[in-house]
Amino acid sequence: MATLVEKFFDDKDALTKELSATLEQSLIDGIKDDGRAVLMVSGGSSPAAAYKHLSTLDLDWQNVDVAMVDERWVEPNHDKSNEAFIKSTLLQNFGNAANFITMKNDASTAQQGAEKCEAAYSALKTPYDVTILGMGPDGHTASLFPHADGLEHGLTTTQTVCAINAIQSDVTGSITERMTLTLNAIANSKVVKLLISGEEKLAVYKQAKAGGDVNDMPLRAVLNHPDIKIEVYWAP
Numbered sequence: 001m002a003t004l005v006e007k008f009f010d011d012k013d014a015l016t017k018e019l020s021a022t023l024e025q026s027l028i029d030g031i032k033d034d035g036r037a038v039l040m041v042s043g044g045s046s047p048a049a050a051y052k053h054l055s056t057l058d059l060d061w062q063n064v065d066v067a068m069v070d071e072r073w074v075e076p077n078h079d080k081s082n083e084a085f086i087k088s089t090l091l092q093n094f095g096n097a098a099n100f101i102t103m104k105n106d107a108s109t110a111q112q113g114a115e116k117c118e119a120a121y122s123a124l125k126t127p128y129d130v131t132i133l134g135m136g137p138d139g140h141t142a143s144l145f146p147h148a149d150g151l152e153h154g155l156t157t158t159q160t161v162c163a164i165n166a167i168q169s170d171v172t173g174s175i176t177e178r179m180t181l182t183l184n185a186i187a188n189s190k191v192v193k194l195l196i197s198g199e200e201k202l203a204v205y206k207q208a209k210a211g212g213d214v215n216d217m218p219l220r221a222v223l224n225h226p227d228i229k230i231e232v233y234w235a236p
């Protein structure tokens with residue numbers, strides 16, 4: 001089992017306040033201890049306010065590497081691009097000075113782009129200071145989707161990133177081709193912040209935590225990992 005700390009908040013503002021403060025401290029500590037800090041970022045609605053707040057802080061952003069946890073294989077100006085989301089939230093104001101490592105490259109498929117992406121990620125300091133994860137109503141986290149093509153590789157390889165082709169569902173929408181951090185890379189983080197919003201997803205999280213097949217709910221692989229320190233942030 002991972003080391004698990006659950007933080008339940010009365011509302012999203014309270015969650016954002018504590019998340020922002022802890023992210024700020026992790027970046028400061030990472031720079032102080034190692035010269036640079038690495039922040040792994042997910043998309044989703046839960047972290048948006050904290051990203052926006054963080055961007056307004058006058059930190060030593062030139063020594064911060066921001067890198068994607070996962071990405072749809074779409075152009076960076078696509079409205080479903082996680083890269084575009086990070087640019088419009090975290091990489092504003094002072095945050096604009098951070099070094100941004102993206103996943104999408106010029107390869108025509110995620111599979112073909114994986115090697116180049118792996119090379120870009122291999123330049124990052126490890127362990128990463130913070131990895132922010134979301135969770136879908138299907139129990140996916142990062143782009144580790146249930147029964148996806150590439151899931152087994154993503155859960156077992158010692159590489160940092162891998163290409164995924166998810167089974168199309170209401171959760172994935174029509175874009176199923178993605179790049180993701182592997183379980184190994186997620187475990188290579190000082191701390192993982194798992195952000196969960198609403199009662200429906202809380203029930204999904206509890207179901208994942210209760211145990212079962214990791215292929216049905218890949219979040220279980222993160223929750224089961226002996227080396228991962230997870231802090232769960234939940235708000236209604």
Ligand SMILES: O=C(O)[C@H](O)[C@@H](O)[C@H](O)[C@H](O)COP(=O)(O)O
Nearest residue numbers: 042043044045046134135136197
């Ligand atoms: O790439 C994606 O498909 C999304 O980023 C997704 O994985 C998201 O992180 C979770 O669904 C959590 O979303 P919320 O933060 O909105 O709960």
